[in-house]
Amino acid sequence: METLLLSQYTKRGEDLLKEVRQAFRNMNLDESSLPSQFLSDDSSIKLVFIGQYSAGKSSIIKMLTGEDVAIGAQITTQQSKSYVWNGLEIVDTPGIHTGLREDHDAITYEEINHAALLVFVITNEGFADQIGKHFRKLAIDQKRANNMVLVVNKMDRSEQGNTPEQQEIIAEDLKKVIDPYTPESLYLSFLDTNSYFESLSEDDPEFRQALLDQSGHDVFVHNLNEFVKAHNITAKLERPLYEIEGALQKTIEKQTSIDGSLSLDGTEELLKRQIRTIRSNKTRLEKMAEGTILNYTGQISALGGEMAREISTNSTEGSLNASLKEKEQIVQQLAQQCESEVTQMINDAVSHMEDEIQGLIESQFAGQVQV
Numbered sequence: 001m002e003t004l005l006l007s008q009y010t011k012r013g014e015d016l017l018k019e020v021r022q023a024f025r026n027m028n029l030d031e032s033s034l035p036s037q038f039l040s041d042d043s044s045i046k047l048v049f050i051g052q053y054s055a056g057k058s059s060i061i062k063m064l065t066g067e068d069v070a071i072g073a074q075i076t077t078q079q080s081k082s083y084v085w086n087g088l089e090i091v092d093t094p095g096i097h098t099g100l101r102e103d104h105d106a107i108t109y110e111e112i113n114h115a116a117l118l119v120f121v122i123t124n125e126g127f128a129d130q131i132g133k134h135f136r137k138l139a140i141d142q143k144r145a146n147n148m149v150l151v152v153n154k155m156d157r158s159e160q161g162n163t164p165e166q167q168e169i170i171a172e173d174l175k176k177v178i179d180p181y182t183p184e185s186l187y188l189s190f191l192d193t194n195s196y197f198e199s200l201s202e203d204d205p206e207f208r209q210a211l212l213d214q215s216g217h218d219v220f221v222h223n224l225n226e227f228v229k230a231h232n233i234t235a236k237l238e239r240p241l242y243e244i245e246g247a248l249q250k251t252i253e254k255q256t257s258i259d260g261s262l263s264l265d266g267t268e269e270l271l272k273r274q275i276r277t278i279r280s281n282k283t284r285l286e287k288m289a290e291g292t293i294l295n296y297t298g299q300i301s302a303l304g305g306e307m308a309r310e311i312s313t314n315s316t317e318g319s320l321n322a323s324l325k326e327k328e329q330i331v332q333q334l335a336q337q338c339e340s341e342v343t344q345m346i347n348d349a350v351s352h353m354e355d356e357i358q359g360l361i362e363s364q365f366a367g368q369v370q371v
Helices: 005-026 057-065 104-112 129-141 164-178 193-200 205-215 217-230 233-254 265-312 317-361 364-369
Strands: 046-051 081-085 088-092 117-123 148-153
Touching: 005 233, 005 265, 005 317, 046 057, 046 129, 057 081, 057 088, 057 117, 057 148, 057 193, 057 217, 117 129, 117 217, 129 164, 148 164, 148 217, 193 205, 205 217, 217 317, 233 265, 265 317
Parallel strands: 046 088, 046 117, 117 148
Antiparallel strands: 081 088
16 A cells, blocks of 8 residues: 655654654753754644545545544534644645635635645535636646645546546546646546545455555555655755754764763764665665666557557558557556556565664664663
8 A cells, every 4th residue: 555655754754853862861961952853833744635625635634644533524624623643734624615604715725825735625526616716726826736736536426436437537627627737737636535444444355455446545645755756845854854963963072972882973873874774765766666667668659659550551440449449458557567566666665764774773883872
């Protein structure tokens, strides 16, 4: 199952700060130069869920985080609700244009002003007139499209369910509102949260995976990860790392050793080793994923070349249509294989990185540092 990498990074940052603080305490050092928390309130990374009321924003948050937030058919979010999850701030806002409370829109817009990522949620029915105007006001008039992903929820209520065919129909209709942006530029995702929650209690592995696929969970999280990467949101995490490193350096200048134990240089070195491990794994993963994607891209391009040659040989319309359909199926299979391989690479890389970090924490060197 796909996981939101941003939340993993922030959690590791918090764990790292705790380890450094514990090292200071073990050596009776002044902790005041360390950050009080990994991400302060004014620098926290905030994911704000906005959009149509009763579109299932709370359900999506629960699916993403596992937090048991208020969910119901009524307008359950009467004011902005904030949840701290793995160092991230998740904000559930009231529905827009509910007509029930005049302050709903004002509350939502206040949260939007502080968001690193806006998740705009609508239902399978598409944009109602007022919601469409609200979207265009945010995306175009206020130029917030670069901070936004678009989610269509409740796909289980669609005629064909959360299928590629139904998604294509809805995406085509959404283009009328989101123009000049495209579904791809808005990281459009389709969700059936009911199927996701059903999958959690399903014992049969094959059926559980089918429900998970139907829910759209992994595609949604993958799109969030791609958004984070493209917009370099993780750059915010570098600041507290540098603050920790700076605090270590200042302490080193004042005191190089405590009671014959290793100098604080050891704690700084341990921190640097963990940072180097994260960065090297990230670089290696990017290269491996790029190679895999290029490989599949080449195969798909070759199929396009074959189709072009068949057209040039004056084949019959029937044979061309049959060949085209066959190649479309192959392309779809290749795309799924590519996504599956890259997803596995990410999972393996994260697991490998966690093992390396844990190895550093449990190493003899780390034990000496924390004497």
